[in-house]
Amino acid sequence: MKTAPTAAETFFAKRQWKPHDFQLETWQAYREGRSGLLHAPTGLGKTLAVWMGPVNESLGAPRIPTSCQVLWITPLRALAKDTARSLQEPLDELDAPLEVALRTGDTSSYRKAKLREKLPFALVTTPESLSLMLTYGDSRTKLSKLKCVVVDEWHELLGTKRGVQTELCLARLKQWAPDLRVWGVSATLGNLDEAKESLHGARHKEAAFVHSTMRKPLRVETMIPREIDRFPWAGHLGIRLVKRVAKALHRARSSLVFTNTRSQSEIWHQSLIEADPSLKSRIAIHHGSISREDRLAAEQGLLEGTLLAVVCTSSLDLGIDFAPVEQVIQIGSPKGVARLLQRAGRSGHQPGKASRLLCIPTNAMELLEFAAAQDALDARELESRRLQEKPLDLLVQHVATCAIGEALDESDFAAEIRSTHSYRKLDDADWQWVLGFVSNGGDALRAYPHYRKVERKAGKLHFTDKRMIQLHRMNIGTITSDVAVSLRFKNGQKLGTVEEGFITKLRPGAPFVFGGRLLELVRVRDLIATVQPSSKKNVKGEVVIWGGSKMPLSTELAHAVARRLNGQVDTPRAEVEAVSELLDIQARWSSVPTDSVLQVEHALSRQGEHLFFYTFAGRLVNEGIGTLAAHRLTDGHPQSVQVTQNDYGFCLTSTGKLPLDEARLREILRPEQLLDDLLKCLNTHELARRKFREVARVAGLIQQSQPGKRKGMRNIQTSASLLYEVFTRYDPDNLLLDQSKREILEGQLEFTRMQEVLSAMADKSYRLIELERLTPMAFPLWAERLHSTISTKDALTLMEEMLAELEREADKSLSQ
Known part of the structure; x- marks a missing residue:
């Protein structure tokens, strides 16, 4: 006898959809009473895969449940509203008498009180709100019939304290309900075994692992500048392309324009409007410091089609189901393969639709990073998340x-x-x-x-x-970010928050840009900054700056870049062709660095002697190794050595002599005594004091x-x-003192990765090169030092003089 169709089968039939294999496998595992981890690309239906299992069970039961059956944990409260809408949609279409509700930090006091009286069938919440539920004595009773917990976007929580907080909450819930099923949902992750172990703890061997081998169609294009700088320096190139980016916005019905920092999003939002004034009412800005009302307005504008684009940060990285988004534009290198894939997946976020990604370089070397990221995507080389150990x-x-x-x-x-x-x-x-x-x-x-x-x-x-x-x-x-100062108009309307350190440096009447508006500071009192729209004409105003370091290049993407420079990848890409002249000059004047040997260049300039080390280790590791090398070089010798770094290497600069001697260089880069020497050369007491502030708050x-x-x-x-x-x-x-020191070493200095890099260097051959002039890859490290030691105006003057000289020499070299 034929059995009645399940709720999932009925819903899919109404939509004229056919379930994917990973969806069928997840439903079956849930029916068998198993927990699990689902790993599948963004936009293929992961939510329905884990949601319809509990729905099938509840609607197929003799009686419709009246208690809370599902907790859905989302990493960001900004996602909760959209997640609840996605979960409610199939229930409405099936005419099921089941309710989905939200409980986050944004939930009103009235609604929270109602939820204290009675929980819905499914509650969408965050790790923090779930922890708060554990403080109420009746929570065990209210959750006594809980069947399932879904942890959404597990890759975003993995390796963070919020992820560990989720682990602890799950352990508590499992004690209350021993048969509880826990399902994690993840995409764009390398260390899947560890992800499964972290989510399920002692029960990880019993949990199912559902992995989809499907690949969502992805179309990646890079906007190649018409003129490529042969001597690139960070950040200046992107704005040159702003008019072309504005035109690209008009070629799609809707776009997300991703930047890597909040300040960069403010700059690009203003620059796009200046380049094309018709965009003023058609683009919005979205990041974690603007008001919730403005963020929701931006999201709603995309959903309703009234906005052409939203300039955003990682605040829109995750699974908000923006079906209308046709293309994603990435400003600057995402510094990681998984991040690029995650952001690309925000477009075409429907089964069968292709994701469209347009990459905008902010310096010439980022063209190589975009090409390398595509190589890594083809090879499915995604970053792993390093797990936290007993914080x-x-x-x-x-x-x-x-x-x-x-x-x-x-x-x-x-x-x-x-x-x-x-x-x-x-x-x-x-x-x-x-x-x-x-x-x-x-x-x-x-x-x-x-x-x-x-x-x-x-x-x-x-x-x-x-x-x-x-x-x-x-x-x-x-979450222990710096104390935020609330920005408000005189009538009390909230605009968002800025850091105390930024706003207290402004004088009353000073113009600044925030949330796409030109504002003037009126006063600051009791962590409230009163502002008003600026009446000043032809004034750009200072862009708000938030704390936080630049994102370092991931190990996987660094290796992919090195393979391109090694000539190990044959796939032709326009991005690589575009920087061929830059690499040609590098090869003529020195050699193209790779990660198979350690290349060290020595050069003289009016600022002194320079040693350039090319490690491909990422900004944070290069900072640590550079500081270590400078300490060892000057230990017992009265000599001042300055360190600058980027993702590809670091530079030592001194007015004294610097050795281009392999034995001496191997000595200062030895992996032995790493911890002891780091503790000597860094102000670890002050670093630990700052980190202790966060530890003490938690x-x-x-x-x-x-x-x-x-x-x-x-x-x-x-x-x-x-x-x-x-x-x-x-x-x-x-x-807690010991923990503060450990978090400094791992979080700020990436100590483990530093150990790995130094150990690998010890086994490499060295390539030592005496330079007649700065090479294309040495120039950005030299320029970085100018920005950190002298005024911006003087730095630009010196850079322009050096660039003019290098460009003349490059023309001569290429004409020979």
């Missing part, structure tokens, strides 16, 4: 969170925590330290009642102080948010500095 600041926060919700058995809770991948190696000493810290503040703080949060009695943990519970709830989470030592107010950055800095000095002096073995 104790987050564990301190999580213990307090769960102890608010209910009394915890110390032994059982320890086993629960060790069931996660991140804390699988948590030893008894670390666990006892955590318990002591949450209950009495540890050795240095036990005299202060404020730090006694969790009560320990007879092997039980419970957090009962009402005032401190309120503070804890307000500060749950791991651990709950500092409350950034308090009822009715927020602490200013100066107060937070002072509190963190005092605590850091107290721990350093009276509790030097405090594990």
Whole structure:
């Protein structure tokens, strides 16, 4: 006898769709009661693959469920509204009496109160909001019939503290519902085995892995400049192409224009309007610091077709289902293969539709990066995410969170925590330290009642102080960006936020650009900056600058660039042809560097002697290795050496002598004693102090948010500095101090990757070259030093003089 069609089959039949194999496989695994990880390209129907399993089960049950069955965790609250709409759509079409609702930081107080009374069939939430749910004593009862948790965009959470926070929350939910099924959804990821282990913890071997081999059609085109700089320097080329980019916007019904930083998005938004004034009402800007209302207006404008384009940052990287978007424009190299693929997938975000990506270089070397990224995409070489290992600041926060919700058995809770991948190696000493810290503040703080949060009695943990519970709830989470100053018009309308360090440097009346508007500062008071539209004509205004370093080139993309320079890739690409003259000059005056040998160039200029090392290791690693090399070179020798770096290498500059001697160079680049020498040459005390500020906030030592107010950055800095000095002096073995140092080494210096690069260098042959003049690949490193040591005006004058000289020599060389 033929069985009735499932809800998924009925829905697909109504749409005249045929399920993909990975969708059928996911539905089957869910029907068998299994958890899993789904990995498939963007835009092929991953959401329906994991969503329709619970829907099939619920609509096929004898009774329609009346309790919460599904938690859907999204990495960004900005995605929640669109995600809920996508989940509700098939329910409406099937006329199913099931509700989908949101619970994020943007949810109104009224709606949150309603959700406290009754949860819907499916709740879309974030890791922070899920943690907050764990602080309520009735959450275990309300989620007692939970069937499934879906973690969307798992590749974005993987390797972050928010990902570890999700692991801990999942472990708690699994204790409440042992048969709970957990499904992760991912795309654009290299280390899939680790992703599965991290998501499922101790149960990872039982979980299914569904991997789609389908490839979404992708059309990549690079806008080749009509004139290619033979001596490129960072950032200046892109704006030259702004008129051509404006024309490209008119060739599609809708576009997303991705930039790598918020400041760059502001610059491009203004530049596009200046290049084509007809775009003024037809393009919008979208990044994490503009108001929620303006972000939603931009999203709605795309959905309704009233906007031609949105200039954005990674705030629109993830799975918002912008079906109307026809093309994506990437300004500058994305610095990673996975990021390029993720952004490209935002266009043609429907089954069967091709993704269209237009790449805009901001310097000539980025043409090579775009070509190499396409090579890596063809070979499916995607970046891996390095996993976090037992961050104790987050564990301190999580213990307090769960102890608010209910009394915890110390032994059982320890086993629960060790069931996660991140804390699988948590030893008894670390666990006892955590318990002591949450209950009495540890050795240095036990005299202060404020730090006694969790009560320990007879092997039980419970957090009962009402005032401190309120503070804890307000500060749950791991996002620790600088304190933001709210921008508002005089009538109270919110425009967004800027960092305190930027706005306090402006004088009243100073014009600046924010959110596509030219504004004037009126005053700053209590973390609120009152502004007004600027009445000044023909004034560009200062572009808002946010903190954060430039994105480094990923290892995978660096290797792909090196293969192009090695001549190992035969596929013809217009981008490579466009820089052939640049590479020809490089070969004539020196040699084209590769990653198979270590090429070191020595040159003289009016600024002194220079050594250029080509490592292909990325900006952060090159900064660390360059600093290390300078320290070892000057150790015991009174000589000043400056370091500059980019993604391809680093430069040492000195007014004294610099050695082009292989034995000496191998000595300063040796992998041995790396940690000891790094600690000597870097101000690790000050770096660790700054990092400790973030660790202290996550651990709950500092409350950034308090009822009715927020602490200013100066107060937070002072509190963190005092605590850091107290721990350093009276509790030097405090594990949060140790964590701060580890996070500096891994996060800011990429210590592990640095070790790998130096070890690889030790096995390479060296190519030492004495230069008569700067080469095309040395020039940007030389120019980087000018920008960091002298005024912009003087730097430009010197660069123009050097460029003119090099261009004359290049013309002579190529004519021979």
